[in-house]
Amino acid sequence: MINDGNTKVIARLHKQLSPRALNIYNPFFEEAGINAVFLLFYNSDPKPLVDGIKNLNFSGAVTVGFETDADFAKLVDEHDESSRIVNRVGFIKNENGKLKGYYQGGKGQLLSVQSVTSVAGKELVIVGAGNVVKSLLSEISKLANLPKSVIVLNRTISKLEEFNKYNFVKEVGEIKDISSIRGDVLINATHLGGSVVDNIFTEKVVRNFNAVSDVTFETEDTNLITIARKLKKKNATGWDMFTYQGLVVLETILDIKIDPQILKRHVIAGLSQTVK
Ligand SMILES: NC(=O)c1ccc[n+]([C@@H]2O[C@H](COP(=O)([O-])OP(=O)(O)OC[C@H]3O[C@@H](n4cnc5c(N)ncnc54)[C@H](OP(=O)(O)O)[C@@H]3O)[C@@H](O)[C@H]2O)c1
Structure with missing residues (x-):
């Protein structure tokens, strides 16, 4: 933190005292020479927090404690497409006094x-088939070079129908069908491997892919990642995702390029202390 009067303030908004990630972004700003600071503000009512961002001219905020709250989305002035697609606000950018809501999960x-x-x-x-997947499919649809095909599997199949609107989605189906499916990249975007014990991603399943990507940040060494490493498959962990969603937030709010390798080091150091 340089703190010379031009320091950009990014708020972490929560319902309660929850300092996770303060020990990631502040040391990262220090090492990368970025004139910004990441501070926690908490209140069970989000309105005074959002008003504070505008009134105190903060650069933006991460909405952590409120990101599953659909009503929170009404507090900002406008929404980026990433936010509209999930009807949630994952972070806010203060654009000349107007607060714009974004969502960083899919990207x-x-x-x-x-x-x-x-x-x-x-x-x-x-x-x-949750918010991360809705957002991920939307981000894939914007790529200049699309995947050959995408199969989406979920425990609750009724949630999959809406994904048929994407031409590149070849098939949707139940999670239990996974053992008969082959592909290049297997992407987990569920609670499996984090708060939920994973009995789905077995060695037999992982053998059918060249690369895997996981999502939880509760531990980096999930069942899926452990199997992928054992089988020498390329793998991106939930901590890599944490790094890249942080990169999306910081690049959008601060209008600068972020080095993911430096940020990942701080994600590992910070999450190792706070996620037990
Ligand atoms: N690393 C990061 O930076 C980062 C960032 C954002 C999110 N995440 C993690 O990403 C995951 C998805 O987030 P989200 O916002 O998309 O969540 P969400 O909207 O609540 O969706 C949850 C998904 O997990 C599935 N699921 C939950 N319990 C399951 C179980 N016992 N067996 C099989 N599937 C189960 C749900 O299936 P149903 O539809 O059948 O309920 C649904 O597809 C979460 O674990 C979240 O913590 C990580």
């Missing part, structure tokens, strides 16, 4: 996958 996971393998012309299998 974060796509960049994480692309850090280990290209998706152009590839066969992708995506597991999940």
Whole structure:
């Protein structure tokens, strides 16, 4: 943090005292020589927090404690397409006094996958149908070079229908069908391997792919990642995704390029302390 009067303030908004990631972004700013600071503000009512961003002319905010709250989305002045697609605000950018809502999950996971393998012309299998997947498919649809095909699997199949609108989605189906499916890249975007014990991603499943990508940040060494490493498959972990979704937030709010390698080092150091 340089703190010379031009320091950009990014807020972490939460319902309660929750300092996770302060120990990631502040040391990262220090090492990268970025004139910015990441500070926690908390209140069970998000309105005074959002008003504060505008009134105090902060550069932006990460909405961590409120990102699953659909009502929170009404507090900002406008929405980027990434936010409209999931009807959630993952972060806010203050654009000359107007607060614009964005969502970073899909682009974060796509960049994480692309850090280990290209998706152009590839066969992708995506597991999940939540906000990350909605956002990921939207980001894929914007690529100049699309994957050859995408299969989306989920536990609840009724949530998959809407994905048929994408021409590149070849098939949707139940998670239990995964053992008969082959592809280039396997992407997990569910709670499996984090808060939920994973009995789905077995060695037999992972053998059918060349690369895997995981999502949880509760641990980096999930069952899926451990199997992928054992089988010498390319792999992007949930901590890589955490890094890239952070990169999306910082590049958007601060209008600068972020070095993912330096940021990943701080993600590892910070999450190792706070995620037990
Ligand atoms: N690393 C990062 O930086 C980062 C950033 C954002 C999110 N995440 C993680 O990404 C994951 C997805 O986030 P999201 O916002 O998309 O969540 P979401 O909208 O709540 O969707 C959750 C997904 O997980 C599936 N799921 C939950 N429990 C399951 C179980 N027992 N068996 C099989 N599938 C199960 C759900 O299936 P149903 O539809 O059948 O319920 C759904 O597809 C979360 O674990 C989140 O913590 C990580």
